[in-house]
Amino acid sequence: MQPRIEIISEKKLVGKRLQMSFANNKTAELWRSFMPRRKEISNTVSSDLFSLQNYSQINPFLNFKPEEVFEKWAVIEVSSFDNIPEDMEAFTLVEGKYAVFNHKGQSTDIFLYIFNTWLPQSNYQLDQRPHFEILGEKYKNNHPDSEEEIWIPIR
Numbered sequence: 013m014q015p016r017i018e019i020i021s022e023k024k025l026v027g028k029r030l031q032m033s034f035a036n037n038k039t040a041e042l043w044r045s046f047m048p049r050r051k052e053i054s055n056t057v058s059s060d061l062f063s064l065q066n067y068s069q070i071n072p073f074l075n076f077k078p079e080e081v082f083e084k085w086a087v088i089e090v091s092s093f094d095n096i097p098e099d100m101e102a103f104t105l106v107e108g109k110y111a112v113f114n115h116k117g118q119s120t121d122i123f124l125y126i127f128n129t130w131l132p133q134s135n136y137q138l139d140q141r142p143h144f145e146i147l148g149e150k151y152k153n154n155h156p157d158s159e160e161e162i163w164i165p166i167r
Contacts, residue, residue: 024091028087053088059088063085117157146160148161
């Protein structure tokens with residue numbers, strides 16, 4: 013599976029965040045708090061949702077520690093940061109190069125492939141920017157036909 017390489021421009025995102033680890037995964041809690049309120053966000057650019065991970069180290073999967081804490085966001089892209097709903101925050105995703113993997117299904121094996129096979133065999137290195145998934149129209153949480161894009165920051 014070969015990704016497409018894209019350079020994205022800066023994006024303005026609004027939503028909610030939680031500190032978590034893989035050992036203490038609060039993803040479901042985060043999305044349960046965000047989804048009922050996402051329509052309160054004005055100036056949205058599209059209906060695509062972003063699941064964004066902000067890790068403290070460049071490669072969180074090298075010397076992997078399940079208890080290592082990171083920040084996870086449930087966000088949507090906006091054209092401006094005007095009128096951010098109460099209890100939500102703004103996040104600016106900076107411009108950068110990404111490897112974009114189209115993923116179908118619910119398996120997490122794709123991440124093993126990306127970090128253990130594709131990345132070491134590529135001419136790229138991970139960059140210290142957020143990792144994210146775009147959950148578009150074809151995304152169906154925990155369904156075998158679900159489709160999403162996985163964006164990995166590279167240089």
